[in-house]
Amino acid sequence: xxxxxxxxxxxxxxxxxEVTLRCKPxxxxxxxxxxxxxxxxxxxLLIYFNNNVPIDDSGMPEDRFSAKMPNASFxxxxxxxxxxxxxxxxxxxxxxxxxxxxxxxGPGTRLTVT
Amino acid sequence: xxxxxQPDIHITVSEGASLELRCNYSYGATPYLFWYVxxxxxxxxxxxxxxxxxxxxxxxxxxxxxxxxxQSSFNLRKPSVHWSDAAxxxxxxxxxxxxxxxxxxxxxxxx
Numbered sequence: 045x046x047x048x049x050x051x052x053x054x055x056x057x058x059x060x061x062e063v064t065l066r067c068k069p070x071x072x073x074x075x076x077x078x079x080x081x082x083x084x085x086x087x088x089l090l091i092y093f094n095n096n097v098p099i100d101d102s103g104m105p106e107d108r109f110s111a112k113m114p115n116a117s118f119x120x121x122x123x124x125x126x127x128x129x130x131x132x133x134x135x136x137x138x139x140x141x142x143x144x145x146x147x148x149x150g151p152g153t154r155l156t157v158t
Numbered sequence: 159x160x161x162x163x164q165p166d167i168h169i170t171v172s173e174g175a176s177l178e179l180r181c182n183y184s185y186g187a188t189p190y191l192f193w194y195v196x197x198x199x200x201x202x203x204x205x206x207x208x209x210x211x212x213x214x215x216x217x218x219x220x221x222x223x224x225x226x227x228x229q230s231s232f233n234l235r236k237p238s239v240h241w242s243d244a245a246x247x248x249x250x251x252x253x254x255x256x257x258x259x260x261x262x263x264x265x266x267x268x269x
Binding site: 048086087089092100137143145148 | 189254
């Protein structure tokens with residue numbers, strides 16, 4: 045079975061550009077999460093969707109970040125405009141259960157903003 | 159508020175020796191408990207999970223963890239480590255506020 049799929053795996057962009065990260069969750073999972081990981085701040089939850097609806101976006105850093113889940117098999121995280129401090133590894137995870145259940149992580153997208 | 163604490167930032171173990179990584183939780187009720195491993199350049203992989211029942215949980219890659227309610231702990235163990243076990247290990251607790259991760263323990267394996 046395919047796990048969580050993320051694309052691209054690596055993204056290098058210049059400050060001010062728009063960046064879109066993509067995620068395909070595990071089929072049948074009804075919860076989806078976006079995380080950001082840096083050495084300084086560790087693993088941070090950005091947003092949580094349940095049944096395609098955003099439930100908790102309190103971790104989204106600012107208005108430059110937005111996330112959508114148009115259907116059960118696809119989600120995007122967009123940064124516009126990007127800044128060097130957005131450089132991090134972004135993970136998508138999905139879960140078969142509700143808030144607090146185990147999550148299955150994708151391989152991540154390493155974003156570098158120059 | 160719920161929290162998960164991993165007291166050890168780094169642990170160094172010789173190859174073939176036993177391993178124990180510590181995890182403590184603070185929750186109003188017994189949470190779901192998890193251990194994840196992250197190898198360099200990879201995502202987090204679920205090693206094992208505890209929901210209820212037997213307090214000793216077996217996971218993948220030869221790992222096990224024991225839930226001790228009296229100590230609010232969920233320590234990860236392996237009887238004999240391999241060089242390939244070198245990675246970052248995260249303990250997680252699931253509850254009303256979602257899944258909370260500890261800050262991780264970096265495991266170094268000495269030859």
